[in-house]
Amino acid sequence: MKNFNYRESPGKHQFERHFYNEIGKSKRLRATILIGLLGFEGVFLLVIYLLFSDQYMTLFQTNLAIYAVLIFVFIIIAYESIVHYFIRKQRKYSENVIKFSGYLNAFSEVTLLSILLVFIIHSSKQTIILQSPAALTYFIFIILSTLRLDFKLSVFTGILAAVEYVLISGVCSMKLGITENIMLSVTPIQYLGQGLTMITAGIAAGFVANLIKKKMRISFNYIEEKNEVIDLFGQQISPQIANEIMKNPNELKGTRKKVCVMFLDIRNFSPYVEHKEPEEVVAYLNSLFGYMIEIVQSHQGIINQFLGDGFMATFGAPISEGNICKEAVESAIEIINKTNSDSKNGLIAASRIGIGLHYGEAVTGNIGSIMRKQYSITGSVVIIASRIEQLTKEYKSDLLVSKEVFYQLDEKTRKHLIQIGPVMVKGRENPITLYGQTSQI
Numbered sequence: 001m002k003n004f005n006y007r008e009s010p011g012k013h014q015f016e017r018h019f020y021n022e023i024g025k026s027k028r029l030r031a032t033i034l035i036g037l038l039g040f041e042g043v044f045l046l047v048i049y050l051l052f053s054d055q056y057m058t059l060f061q062t063n064l065a066i067y068a069v070l071i072f073v074f075i076i077i078a079y080e081s082i083v084h085y086f087i088r089k090q091r092k093y094s095e096n097v098i099k100f101s102g103y104l105n106a107f108s109e110v111t112l113l114s115i116l117l118v119f120i121i122h123s124s125k126q127t128i129i130l131q132s133p134a135a136l137t138y139f140i141f142i143i144l145s146t147l148r149l150d151f152k153l154s155v156f157t158g159i160l161a162a163v164e165y166v167l168i169s170g171v172c173s174m175k176l177g178i179t180e181n182i183m184l185s186v187t188p189i190q191y192l193g194q195g196l197t198m199i200t201a202g203i204a205a206g207f208v209a210n211l212i213k214k215k216m217r218i219s220f221n222y223i224e225e226k227n228e229v230i231d232l233f234g235q236q237i238s239p240q241i242a243n244e245i246m247k248n249p250n251e252l253k254g255t256r257k258k259v260c261v262m263f264l265d266i267r268n269f270s271p272y273v274e275h276k277e278p279e280e281v282v283a284y285l286n287s288l289f290g291y292m293i294e295i296v297q298s299h300q301g302i303i304n305q306f307l308g309d310g311f312m313a314t315f316g317a318p319i320s321e322g323n324i325c326k327e328a329v330e331s332a333i334e335i336i337n338k339t340n341s342d343s344k345n346g347l348i349a350a351s352r353i354g355i356g357l358h359y360g361e362a363v364t365g366n367i368g369s370i371m372r373k374q375y376s377i378t379g380s381v382v383i384i385a386s387r388i389e390q391l392t393k394e395y396k397s398d399l400l401v402s403k404e405v406f407y408q409l410d411e412k413t414r415k416h417l418i419q420i421g422p423v424m425v426k427g428r429e430n431p432i433t434l435y436g437q438t439s440q441i
Contacts, residue, residue, distance in 0.1 A: 038137075046070065121168070127172050130169055138165060139201060148209065157205070255363075256364075259381060260324045260408075261312065262331070263389035295331055295335050296335075313331075325408035325409055328357050332401075335355070353398060357388065358404060358405060360379070361379060361381065362382065387425045387426055400420070416437060420435060
């Protein structure tokens with residue numbers, strides 16, 4: 001078995017591992033299909049024999065052929081049942097075992113059919129069986145070789161069937177001589193043509209198998225990429241953003257981009273916790289965060305991290321669409337309105353929140369190791385947004401946004417914000433101009 005180095009190319013090697021495991025399992029399906037098809041073929045041939053026994057005797061002049069075919073059907077069904085049993089017992093499948101067993105199985109099936117044809121020809125002293133439906137069983141084996149998803153194995157099955165069929169036809173015809181009616185005998189042109197058709201069928205089956213395998217690889221890679229997105233973001237993003245990330249995987253790489261960062265904090269949370277049981281505190285936070293997360297995601301934002309009694313969210317990374325500052329402001333006002341409304345109507349405990357927004361350049365991308373990665377937003381824009389949120393307590397405002405955010409808004413959204421004035425913020429040498437909410441949207 002190949003010793004795969006998963007560190008070098010985990011996607012490819014994981015696919016190969018899962019692929020050969022699935023091929024091993026699909027052999028059970030193939031064995032089941034063969035059992036069903038050959039059983040049907042045996043019953044159908046028996047019905048034809050019973051309905052057209054006179055014509056049958058005219059061709060074969062003996063009942064031996066039909067008996068031999070039925071015995072062959074029984075033998076091949078027994079063989080496939082044994083194969084099915086051992087495959088079911090096998091838990092893991094290696095590449096070498098799968099390939100070897102595939103070639104061995106193809107050789108056994110095709111050769112068993114060839115032995116049947118030789119036996120019937122030798123016993124009846126006729127080659128007419130080579131033009132009967134029984135000889136077409138070769139094509140069943142060729143077609144079902146597609147389930148092994150191996151181009152070479154399908155071609156091998158086609159070539160093996162062709163070689164054995166042509167050899168049987170040629171050798172038996174020369175040995176017996178053409179004693180049959182020329183219209184019923186197998187001429188060299190006919191058996192060479194049928195052999196060529198078998199090879200062509202094998203190549204065609206190989207191309208189909210190869211195409212299916214490529215489609216499987218594409219699907220596997222897509223699922224791997226989707227799982228990577230899920231591992232990175234969990235439930236932080238909406239399905240729409242997840243789909244966009246799948247279309248633009250480069251967005252997850254380290255880059256600089258303009259983002260709008262939101263910090264949200266629940267006011268007077270510490271006093272509330274002191275008088276509540278842990279279960280009540282968790283239920284309270286979940287009731288708030290439930291609709292807050294939904295609102296943020298509906299405005300194309302993502303929750304980067306929870307901060308106990310608040311969270312940090314980002315608009316514009318990893319996917320940036322439309323006016324991200326407008327989406328962030330509308331998201332913030334919608335959260336504030338929802339919180340005030342639910343508090344007033346008694347749906348949640350009396351609550352107030354503070355939200356700070358800042359717009360600027362940040363470094364975004366996956367940070368971590370192969371074992372664990374996290375999508376991070378870093379830069380002064382994050383620090384300033386946090387400082388602005390803290391100022392909401394001082395200015396007794398539910399929402400404060402920086403001048404950089406305000407200038408990105410359209411006139412309709414700006415009408416709901418009023419300038420507070422230049423404010424000194426820790427970490428900045430120069431004051432920044434802040435705007436606060438004046439009314440509800």
